[in-house]
Amino acid sequence: MEALEIVKKAVKAIDSKKGENIEIISISDLTILADYFVIATGTSSTQVKAIAEEVEYRLEQESVEPHHIEGRNTPWVCLDYNSVVVHIFYKDQRDFFKLERLWEDGKKIDTAAFLED
Numbered sequence: 768m769e770a771l772e773i774v775k776k777a778v779k780a781i782d783s784k785k786g787e788n789i790e791i792i793s794i795s796d797l798t799i800l801a802d803y804f805v806i807a808t809g810t811s812s813t814q815v816k817a818i819a820e821e822v823e824y825r826l827e828q829e830s831v832e833p834h835h836i837e838g839r840n841t842p843w844v845c846l847d848y849n850s851v852v853v854h855i856f857y858k859d860q861r862d863f864f865k866l867e868r869l870w871e872d873g874k875k876i877d878t879a880a881f882l883e884d
Contacts, residue, residue, distance in 0.1 A: 768831050770802045770850035777846075777853050778881040780825040781807045784818045786855065791881070792873040802850040804870060808861050812842055819844035819855045 774791055781789055786807040795802040809815035816839070823833060823846060837845040842857035843864070854866060 768829055772829075773826065773831060773848050773851040774803050774805055774876075775881045776825050776829060776831075777805050777822045777851065778878055780822040781805070781818055781853075781855070782882055784809075784814065784821045786814075786818045788861075789878045790867060791876040791878055792867070792870050793876055794870055794873040797870070797873055801847075801852045803852070803876075804866065804873070805851060805853045806856070806861070806866055807854070808856050808858050810858065812840075812857055815842060815844055815855050815857050816840065819846060819853075822846055822853055822855070 778789055778791065786809060789805070789807045792804045792806070793802065794800065794804055807818065809818050826848065831848060833846050834849050835847040842860040844855045846853040
C-alpha cells in the first residue's frame with residue numbers, strides 16, 4: 768500500500784475515534800526515517816489507546832502491519848509503518864514534545880482531503 772493511502776486510512780481511523788488536532792507532515796525531503804508523520808491528540812489515556820488500536824485495526828484490514836509499536840499503554844503511542852509514523856498523544860505529552868515544531872521544515876498537508884467520502 769502506498770504511503771498516502773496509509774496516511775488516509777490512519778487519518779480516517781483517528782477521526783472515527785474523535786481524535787483532535789490531526790496533522791500530517793511530509794518529511795521525505797528532510798529525513799530517511801519516514802515519508803509522513805501523522806500526529807493527533809486524544810483527550811484521555813483511554814482515548815489515546817482506543818485511537819491507536821483503531822488505526823492498527825483498520826490498517827490490518829488492508830494487510831498493512833506495523834513495523835514497530837511503542838508505548839501501547841502510555842500517553843504517547845507511536846505506530847511505525849516504515850513510510851508513515853503515526854503519533855497519538857495525550858494533550859500534555861503533545862504540548863511537551865512539540866513534534867510539529869521539531870519538524871516545522873516539513874510540508875504540512877491539509878487533512879480535509881483525507882476525510883472526504
